[in-house]
Amino acid sequence: MARRPVFQEVTDTTPRASAPSGGMIDAGPKGARGAIRVWLIVLFVLVTAMIALGGATRLTGSGLSITEWKPVTGAIPPMDAAAWQAEFDKYKQIPQFRLENPDMDLAGFKQIYWWEWAHRLLGRLVGVIWAAGFLFFWATKRIPAGWAPRLLGLGALGGAQGAIGWWMVHSGLSGEMVRVASYRLAVHLGLAFAILGLIAWYALALGRSEAELMRARRAGEGKLFSMTTGLMHLTFVQILIGALVAGIDAGRMYTGWPAMGGEWIPAAIWDPALGWRNFFENPALVQFTHRMVAYLLAIFAVVVWLRARRSPHPVTRGAYTVMLAAVAVQVGLGIVNVIHASPLHAALAHQLGAVALFTLILRARHHARYPYETSVRGTVR
Structure with a gap:
């Protein structure tokens, strides 16, 4: 083999495989x-x-x-x-x-x-x-x-x-x-x-693409996601109780707020003749339960929002702020309904408010699991 000068430029003509442009998840x-x-x-x-x-x-x-x-x-x-x-x-x-x-x-x-x-x-x-x-x-x-x-x-x-x-x-x-x-x-x-x-x-x-979701999940906030899952479940239970209220017209039987017809705890809250059916058929107990769960849900939503304020992702924090605003609006609509004995327009607004709140909780939960990436230049979408 002939000798080459030390500083001679060497060109490698051997074909090489091109580098992959994406991961396997992008290839599917x-x-x-x-x-x-x-x-x-x-x-x-x-x-x-x-x-x-x-x-x-x-x-x-x-x-x-x-x-x-x-x-x-x-x-x-x-x-x-x-x-x-x-x-x-x-x-x-x-x-x-x-x-x-x-x-x-x-x-x-x-x-x-x-x-x-x-x-x-x-x-x-x-x-x-x-x-x-x-x-x-x-x-x-x-x-x-x-x-x-x-x-x-x-x-x-x-x-x-x-x-x-x-x-x-x-x-x-x-x-x-x-x-x-x-x-x-x-x-x-x-x-x-x-x-x-x-x-x-x-x-x-x-x-979002599967690859983007895969990357985002690595930055997910497990604790916030778990807390929001609990809030979602509590909201679902409250929706079911609201259906019980509507099913027996309990919302039109006890008006006023914060008391129920002038009583903090209605005298008719338990009917021995009904037994366990009080939870489904007693208007006093059903509406009282609906109100108490609403207060619990509002408090829990504030706790979750405070936890979300520590998130490093601006989009996530914004999603939880919108969610908390929806909770406040829904509580307000509930109060309007009980004061006015659930007129049709107010009751429908309250029901649509439940749809909006449930959806916004899901949206916030999704952001907790799959946050948008952030950098010094801002949010990457």
């Missing part, structure tokens, strides 16, 4: 994350509307106006006078008509019928939009890896919600009931919020 199929997120946001808006419309149906006493469950043919309302009279005759057979609305005429029946029909129709629309979106993304292979079971699960829960809705309505069609059973109403509303929470969580997750 990403799917249509943005499009699926938009689809989920549409579902979120529709489920929120379902919750509001369901509240209006309950508050107007319309929930028992349709006495049959016809998932497909029930989408078509009565089209002529004979059909309307047939529906009205079915309603006349249930206890609510005989015991509460014996003087109702056909015009009055139509008013309550349209509330319930609209609620059921919107439920069908939610199912159709879920099915159309899922089938499209699945058939075109645009669902990101690992997401198909989650999105399919939403549809399964939606189907179960329809069945539970009928189970709830059926409780008021016989015996001496003039409204649906309050505990069945609580199950129905609770599942609606569970579906809403899953949709919100999935939409938040799809707003």
Whole structure:
């Protein structure tokens, strides 16, 4: 081999493999994350509307106006006078008509019928939009890896919600009931919020890439995440208690604040004849419990917010401040409701406030788990 000068430039012509441009998580199929997120946001808006419309149906006493469950043919309302009279005759057979609305005429029946029909129709629309979106993304292979079971699960829960809705309505069609059973109403509303929470969580997750979420999780704040999870669970319990209040019209029986009808602890808070059913059927105990849990939730929210103030991530701190503001607004709406005996507009505002609060808690919780990266130049989004 010939000698080379010491300072001769040597060119290496051996081909080398290029350096990887990303991690293995980036190499996998990403799917249509943005499009699926938009689809989920549409579902979120529709489920929120379902919750509001369901509240209006309950508050107007319309929930028992349709006495049959016809998932497909029930989408078509009565089209002529004979059909309307047939529906009205079915309603006349249930206890609510005989015991509460014996003087109702056909015009009055139509008013309550349209509330319930609209609620059921919107439920069908939610199912159709879920099915159309899922089938499209699945058939075109645009669902990101690992997401198909989650999105399919939403549809399964939606189907179960329809069945539970009928189970709830059926409780008021016989015996001496003039409204649906309050505990069945609580199950129905609770599942609606569970579906809403899953949709919100999935939409938040799809707003960022898997690689970004993986990096963000390393900077997650475990203690803050755990505390917020506890706050989320307490809020969910409070929503269930609120359904019990609505189910027996307890919000209209004890007015005034901070006392309940002039009493700090109502004299009728326990009825020995009811036993354990006091927790579901005694208006004094149900509303008292709802108020006490509200105070506990507000205190806990302040504690969580104080912990969040120590977060090094500005976006996380901002999310918890917005959450605390929502708690204050919701408490205020609750007070307005009890003072004015839950008029329709105030009650619906309170119910939508619960949706906003629950969603903002989930958002803050997501930021605690997956904080946005920060640097000396600001937040990296």
